[in-house]
Amino acid sequence: MADSEVVQLRIGTRAWLNLLNITPDVALPRDARLEYDLGLTGDGFDAPRWIREWAPHLCPEGRERPGFTLKSNLDRILHGSCRRPHHPSRDGLVRVDEELQKAEQLEDVPSLLLMTGDQVYADDVAGPMLHAIQCVIHQLGLYQEALEGASLNHSRELTSVANAYYHRDELLPESEFNEDLTERFFGGVRKPVFTTANAGNHLISFAEVMAMYLLVWSPEPWHLVTSAEPVDDPDELARYRKEQAAIDEFRRTLPQAARAMANVPVYMIFDDHDVTDDWNLSALWETTAYEHPFSRRIIGNALLGYLLCQGWGNQPGNFGELIKHCQKLFESSNGQHELDKAIQDDLIDQLFHFQHWHYSLPTSPRLVVLDTRTHRWRSEIRRSHPSGLMDWESLTDFQHEIMGEDAVVVVSPAPMFGVKLIEMIQRVFTFFGKPLLVDAENWMAHRGAASVLLNIFGHPRTPRHFVILSGDVHYSFAYDVRLRHKQNGPRVWQITSSGIKNEFPNALLEWLDRLNRWLFAPWSPLNWFTKRRRMWIAPRLPEGREAGERLWNGAGIGDVRLDDEGAPTAIRQLDAGGGGTIFQRRAKDD
Numbered sequence: 001m002a003d004s005e006v007v008q009l010r011i012g013t014r015a016w017l018n019l020l021n022i023t024p025d026v027a028l029p030r031d032a033r034l035e036y037d038l039g040l041t042g043d044g045f046d047a048p049r050w051i052r053e054w055a056p057h058l059c060p061e062g063r064e065r066p067g068f069t070l071k072s073n074l075d076r077i078l079h080g081s082c083r084r085p086h087h088p089s090r091d092g093l094v095r096v097d098e099e100l101q102k103a104e105q106l107e108d109v110p111s112l113l114l115m116t117g118d119q120v121y122a123d124d125v126a127g128p129m130l131h132a133i134q135c136v137i138h139q140l141g142l143y144q145e146a147l148e149g150a151s152l153n154h155s156r157e158l159t160s161v162a163n164a165y166y167h168r169d170e171l172l173p174e175s176e177f178n179e180d181l182t183e184r185f186f187g188g189v190r191k192p193v194f195t196t197a198n199a200g201n202h203l204i205s206f207a208e209v210m211a212m213y214l215l216v217w218s219p220e221p222w223h224l225v226t227s228a229e230p231v232d233d234p235d236e237l238a239r240y241r242k243e244q245a246a247i248d249e250f251r252r253t254l255p256q257a258a259r260a261m262a263n264v265p266v267y268m269i270f271d272d273h274d275v276t277d278d279w280n281l282s283a284l285w286e287t288t289a290y291e292h293p294f295s296r297r298i299i300g301n302a303l304l305g306y307l308l309c310q311g312w313g314n315q316p317g318n319f320g321e322l323i324k325h326c327q328k329l330f331e332s333s334n335g336q337h338e339l340d341k342a343i344q345d346d347l348i349d350q351l352f353h354f355q356h357w358h359y360s361l362p363t364s365p366r367l368v369v370l371d372t373r374t375h376r377w378r379s380e381i382r383r384s385h386p387s388g389l390m391d392w393e394s395l396t397d398f399q400h401e402i403m404g405e406d407a408v409v410v411v412s413p414a415p416m417f418g419v420k421l422i423e424m425i426q427r428v429f430t431f432f433g434k435p436l437l438v439d440a441e442n443w444m445a446h447r448g449a450a451s452v453l454l455n456i457f458g459h460p461r462t463p464r465h466f467v468i469l470s471g472d473v474h475y476s477f478a479y480d481v482r483l484r485h486k487q488n489g490p491r492v493w494q495i496t497s498s499g500i501k502n503e504f505p506n507a508l509l510e511w512l513d514r515l516n517r518w519l520f521a522p523w524s525p526l527n528w529f530t531k532r533r534r535m536w537i538a539p540r541l542p543e544g545r546e547a548g549e550r551l552w553n554g555a556g557i558g559d560v561r562l563d564d565e566g567a568p569t570a571i572r573q574l575d576a577g578g579g580g581t582i583f584q585r586r587a588k589d590d
Contacts, residue, residue, distance in 0.1 A: 007323055009308070009330050011210055013141030013337055017308060019323065021316045028070055031106055035067035057219060057255035058262040060101060066262040071111040073364045073564065074409060078264075079114040080557045081271065081413065081471025082499025085216060086126035086246045089555035090576035092500035093257035096557055099574070100263050112367070113264045116471040117271025117413035118499070119310060120216055122209060122302045124273065125201035126243040127165050127236070132225040133203075133211040134159050139224040142207035143330065145339045149294040155205035165231050166200035166239070202276070204298050206339065209305035217261070217309070219254040250501075268310045269369050270357070271413040271472055272441075275302040281441060282387055283378040290352070300348030311357060314369070318356045325350060358394075365407035365465070365566035370398065372413050377449045386441055388449025389414060395452045399459065407465035407566025415470040416443045416453065417479050417494040417537055419551070421516035454534060457490060458483055465566040466490050469558070471498040475509055476552040476573045478540040478583035493568055494537075495583075497558025501576070504553050513551045540571065540583035552581050 007019040020038075028034060039048030051058055051065060058066045078099065080092050096113060103109045125133070136142070144155045151171055152161060163170050203209050214221040231240050272279040276299060280286055289295045308326065312319050325347045332340035358371035370390065377388030389412075390398070402408045444450045456462060476497050483489035539550040552573050559572040559580075574580040 007327070009323075009326055010333075011330055012137075012143055012207070015140040015142055015210075017210075019308075019312060019316070030070050030072045033067050033069050035063070035065040037065045055220070055258075058259050060259065060263060066259070068264055069106075069109050069111075070265070071106075071109065073562070074111045074367065074566075075107060075562050076110045077112050077114060077409070077469070077560045077562070078110045078557050079112075079116055079411075079469045079471070079495075079560070080497045080500040081115065081117040081119075082273075082474055082502040083115075083119055083216070084121050084124065084499065084502045085129055085250045086243045087499075087502045087555070088246050089501055089503055091250060091253050091257050092555055092557040092574075092576045093260045094253045095574050095576050095578075096264070097256040097260035099557075099559075100260060110264050111363075113261070113266045114369075114411055114469060115266065115268040115500075116411050116469060116497075117269060118273040118472070118502075119268055119270075120212055120305075121273045122203045122212065122305075123276045124198040125203060125212070126247055127201060127231065127240040128244045128247045129212070129215065130165060130201045131228055131230055132215055132222065132247075133208050135225045136211040136214060136221050137207045140211075140221075141337060142210055143333050143337055143339050144207055145205055145297075145344060146341050147204075147294065147297065148341075149292055155207060158204060158208070166236050168202050168204070169199045171204075199277075202298070203302065206301040206304060206344075209301050210308075213305055213309040218258050219251065222251050222254070267314055267361070267367075267369065269314075269371065269411060269413060270306050270310065270373060272373065274306050274310070275299055275373075278441075280373055280376050280387065282384050284383040286376075286378075287383070296348065297345075300344075300351060303351045304347065307351065315356075315359045318359070322347075322350060322354065360401055363409075365409055365463075365467075365562070366402070366405050367409045367411070368398065368401055369411040370413070377446055379446065380448075386445045388446030389441065389443055390449060392448065392452060395449065395456070399456050399462075402456075402463055403459070403461045405463045407467075408463040409467045409469065409562075409566070412443075412468055412470050414442060414472045415494055415496045416468050417481055417535070418442050418444075418473065418496075419477070419512065419516055420520045421512055422473075457481075457492060457535070458486070462490050463566075464490055466492040467560070467562070467566065467568060468492065468494045469560070470494065470496045472496075474499050474502050474504040474553075476542075476554075476556075476558065477550055478571045480538045480540065480585060482536045484534055484536050491567065493571070495558060495560055495568070495571055497556075497573060499555055500557060501555050503555055506553050509551055509553050510549075513549055517548060517550070538586070540585055542573070542581040542583050544581050552583075554580070556580060 005020060005022050009017040009019070011017050037050050039050050040054055041048050060066065078096055083091070083093070099110065146154055152158070158164060161171065203212060211221070229237060229240055231237050278285060279299070289299060307319065307322060312323065329339060329343045329347050332343050357374060359369050361367040371394070372389040375390050375394035377391040379385035379387055402410075443453055457466070473496060478496070479494040481492035481494055541548070541550060542552040545552065554573070554575045556573055556575040559574050560568055561570040563569050571583040572580055573583070
């Protein structure tokens, strides 16, 4: 391996991050399994140690090495979002591993695994996971940092303060400015604007973010974790033990999840929980969060972790300058085991102004992955109203990217066409000035962004087949979408798979599903009050549900099969625990 093909970043006294960007001398063959190996050398090694020795769990059964297949067409795509380790459901990535193990025919081998948001929950961490994070930081000597604008001065204090577990939302600095930062009310509890209702263990330091990624991607760091119950309050102890059971199960199946990611091409994009809930939801949120040094650092550390553990791998060529600045930051420790504050702040400023988190692949059909978080179209009505998910400039770039293509697969972390009732509830809360309470983020929430998006579908050169893959909402559904009064318009499919390890409250979802069918039936006049009234939308019905039900609630992974023209031939949701459903068109829609 040439020196130019590896960048080594030392992130701790006993921790190195290796970024490998290998360019083969000749083009790799298509539609055939390709195996790879990686040897480790170092002091005490007489010879390189290969994957079978240092990570045998990555090798499929009966094989000496992991491998993957570069397929000529995107004919089978697995996709999902929202992998929350302490949710009691099974891990959908285990189902990916099972699908890979049994794929004997080429057509059954997935072309890609797309992880479409919330791969980690930086803002919602279980107590046992936070304890594991602190163990990894200590054992690997991950670099710590000075903090500004908080009630603590250094990240080392995060393990010793009284609010170390389940009360981190109380660590925000007490200041007049911070009264704006904490102006959010739900059930009488005041919470920071950049956290969720489960923010008691919100990650803060860069070391915590990196340790979290190590623990959700690999079983190996768990060998560094000791058994402990670092809380005394009876209620917190009961919660900790309940979470411990879920984390133990997550850890048990982690080798299979890691094996899945090592044996199929994987691409990712962030959503809010990869950084923090409500990330850039409104112009007011942005002003409040970014103008305070403590919240700015929290957001920046999470985005830096995303760069190194997710974003860089999508298109390494986009991140050369940022990686150079990362090298500068980690080298600044100079044996002091602490990051240089000025360099860290400068790097975070660059991350906030970076313009190329989105990307596309020249596959067949073309894959276009949208950044719906950092190019927001701010509300012209009120700064507290939700921003559009993409601004005019980025939507124009998106349109230019897809114009002239016969077919395209688009990843939009939030569904472009969601459940109308839920979107209306979000609109009502926004009207009363409380968009943060209902996570009021959808494509139709902003008039300008919605109008431009819908105009893209009506453009005469828009792709004939338009598959949209989404997540975010913690339930799954599929819609067939057409333009009204335009027979030759594009065929659009909205396919949503969520979550990989998360679910919507089942009883509530059943009621929302039922009310949505009643209130927004095809004959309902309420449809004319929605921004997408120009579109004809036909929900597909999941097998295994009661007649007419449209939403599927179960952790797992989405499975889409495409024909040679890029149109879906099968839309499935594979449950993490086995089984699943297929979303079928109703006969009257054919």
